[in-house]
Amino acid sequence: MSSTAVATATQLPVGTWKLDPTHSTAGFAVKHMGVSMFRGRFEDFDATLTVGEDGAGELVGAVRADSIVVKDDNLKAHLGSPEFFDTERYPELRYVAQSLTRDGDELIADGELTIKDHTHPVRARGSITDPTETLGGAIKVGITLEAAIDRTEYGLSFNAPLPSGGVALANDVRLIVELELAQAEA
Amino acid sequence: MQVLGISGSLRRDSHNRRLLRAAAGLLSPDAEFVLFDGLKDIPPFDEDDEPAPGPAVSRWREVLAGADALLFATPEYNASIPGQLKNAVDWASRPIESAALRNKPAAVIGASTGIFGAVWAQAELRKALATAGARLIDRELPVAGADEAFDPDGALAEREQELELDSILTELLDEARGPEAPRQAAEGELARQV
Numbered sequence: 197m198s199s200t201a202v203a204t205a206t207q208l209p210v211g212t213w214k215l216d217p218t219h220s221t222a223g224f225a226v227k228h229m230g231v232s233m234f235r236g237r238f239e240d241f242d243a244t245l246t247v248g249e250d251g252a253g254e255l256v257g258a259v260r261a262d263s264i265v266v267k268d269d270n271l272k273a274h275l276g277s278p279e280f281f282d283t284e285r286y287p288e289l290r291y292v293a294q295s296l297t298r299d300g301d302e303l304i305a306d307g308e309l310t311i312k313d314h315t316h317p318v319r320a321r322g323s324i325t326d327p328t329e330t331l332g333g334a335i336k337v338g339i340t341l342e343a344a345i346d347r348t349e350y351g352l353s354f355n356a357p358l359p360s361g362g363v364a365l366a367n368d369v370r371l372i373v374e375l376e377l378a379q380a381e382a
Numbered sequence: 383m384q385v386l387g388i389s390g391s392l393r394r395d396s397h398n399r400r401l402l403r404a405a406a407g408l409l410s411p412d413a414e415f416v417l418f419d420g421l422k423d424i425p426p427f428d429e430d431d432e433p434a435p436g437p438a439v440s441r442w443r444e445v446l447a448g449a450d451a452l453l454f455a456t457p458e459y460n461a462s463i464p465g466q467l468k469n470a471v472d473w474a475s476r477p478i479e480s481a482a483l484r485n486k487p488a489a490v491i492g493a494s495t496g497i498f499g500a501v502w503a504q505a506e507l508r509k510a511l512a513t514a515g516a517r518l519i520d521r522e523l524p525v526a527g528a529d530e531a532f533d534p535d536g537a538l539a540e541r542e543q544e545l546e547l548d549s550i551l552t553e554l555l556d557e558a559r560g561p562e563a564p565r566q567a568a569e570g571e572l573a574r575q576v
Contacts, residue, residue, distance in 0.1 A: 273478040277485075277515035284485045285561060354512075 201299040206298050208253040209327045212378035213245040216336070221260055222373045224331065226347070227366035230358065236275075238289075239263040245339065245377050253296035255305055255339075259289040279354040286312045291320075298324055305341055309371075311350035318343050320371070328380065343371045357369050383413045383558060385391035385551075386449035390467035390492075390503070392422045397493040397528035398455035404538050408548045413555060418445055423425055426471040439473050446482035449524070453551075453560040456492045458503035461503055468510060468556070474516035484515035487557040489550050491523035493531060499524025517557055521550045 223237035240263035247253040262283040266272050276283040293307025303324040310313050322341035330336050345367045347353075356364040387402035399417070406415035423438035425431070446452070456467060463471075474482040490507050492500030501524040512518045523546055525531050531539055538544040 250444050269478055273481075273484070273515060274513065277512070278517045282517075 205300055205326070206271075207251055208296055208298050208324070209249040209379075210247045210249060210251070211244075211335055212380040213247075214375040214380045215243045216378050217240075217241070219376040220374060223371075225370045226368070229364055230362045230366075236264060236266045239265050241377050243373070243377070245294075245337070245375075255291075255293040255296060256305065257291045261287055261289055263366075273352075280352050282312055282351075291318065293320070301325070303339060303341065307375065309343075309345065309350075311352070314350040316345070316349055318345060337377050337379075339373075339375040339377065341373050341375075345369055346372060383450045383555065384448065385413050385415050385554070385558075386445060387410060387415060387417045387451055388421065388452065388454045389417070390421075390454065390464045390472075390507070392464075392466060394516055396457070397495070397525070397531070398457055400532050400536060401455045401491060401493045401528075401538075402453065402546075403536050404532065405455075405547055405551060407537060408544070408551055409453060410555065413523035416445070416449070418442075419421050420445075420530050421466055421470055424466070424470050424473060427469055432476065435473065442470060443474060443482040446486065450487070451554050452483075452486055452488040453554065454488065454490045454507060454511070455489065456500055456503045456507050458492065458494050458496075458498070461502050463503050463507050463510065467507070471507075471510050478563070481515055483511060486516050487519070487554055488516040489519040489521060489554040491525070491547065491550065493516045493525035493528040495528050499526035499528075519550060519557060521553065523547055523550060 213373065215330045221237055222244070223235055225233050225235045228234035238259045240260035241258065243255065243257040245253060245255050261281040262276055264272060264275050264281070266275065275281060290310045293305035295306040297304045301323045303322050305320040307318060307320070309318040320341040320343035322339065325338040327335050327337050332353055346367050348367050358364060387406065389396055389398040389402055391398045402417060404540045409415055420438055420441055424442055425436060425438065454464060454467075460467070473482070488511050489513070492504045494500040501522060504522045504524065507516070508518055523543065525538070525543060533539045538547060
């Protein structure tokens with residue numbers, strides 16, 4: 197029985213790749229009341245992947261803070277208040293990753309996340325596809341990324357004690373993006 | 383720059399009104415102090431009345447909207463906020479998206495004749511204001527023994543307390559002036575930035 201060595205792709209797709217917002221999501225998940233995982237998402241966001249001929253890539257993403265989508269208007273208002281995103285003064289969340297490492301399907305992004313003027317390094321892990329010709333001839337790649345942050349490091353400080361101990365909201369928050377990116381015309 | 387003072391005590395000569403007047407005396411010359419006098423007129427909050435809440439609620443919301451900063455002085459009733467003050471906060475927290483308290487810079491101070499200086503009421507009022515969306519200063523000023531806390535001129539008798547109050551007012555006015563660089567992003571700016 198013979199075996200065949202298969203080279204693992206490490207090359208990022210060269211070019212400029214723009215977000216297809218209809219088929220992409222940006223969301224978060226946080227433990228709520230110590231019992232369940234609460235999920236929310238943002239409606240208005242953008243992202244661009246740029247990869248040079250030398251293979252070096254940059255991923256830039258921006259999210260409009262007041263586009264947060266939750267199921268209750270009271271909660272949305274609270275999330276927009278100074279206790280959380282303070283959308284009046286800080287309308288945008290931003291992530292810039294200038295180090296992208298691909299190993300097969302796996303993608304690791306090392307970048308800086310800025311929320312409410314607080315900037316911290318964040319490593320996100322996920323996957324990337326090869327470029328694929330889709331309907332209408334558009335060439336697209338898919339990226340998923342996930343990262344864990346401590347929201348209190350970004351000034352999202354609200355919490356409340358529970359009657360039997362513990363707090364209403366965990367500090368650790370998972371950020372999850374699923375991006376469909378189309379090759380920009382040269 | 384207008385600072386609106388709100389006393390949680392309705393009593394005409396209350397210690398908390400005196401505390402607000404002491405604060406007014408410490409404000410910088412560019413700040414105008416206005417004492418809200420309509421708290422007693424505000425009816426109990428009732429969702430059924432929201433479509434037409436009446437003149438007292440409308441005036442309360444208007445003076446809040448016209449103020450650049452809010453200074454609440456609260457007594458403590460049964461370890462908590464006076465009911466009429468909490469009721470006024472509830473009216474000003476709605477409608478949610480355009481609530482008069484939303485993003486409004488606010489500080490809480492308080493006086494009581496006991497030994498704790500209304501510290502629990504201050505904490506609870508801060509919690510309620512923050513939940514209503516106010517831009518809250520995370521400070522407190524518990525003025526205990528309020529019967530003897532003021533000198534004949536109406537100022538706080540203890541120098542340390544006066545300095546603390548002055549520091550809170552400075553922080554409140556800084557918050558009202560806002561960040562040095564405007565952070566508002568224009569519509570469409572997102573797309574241009576990435």
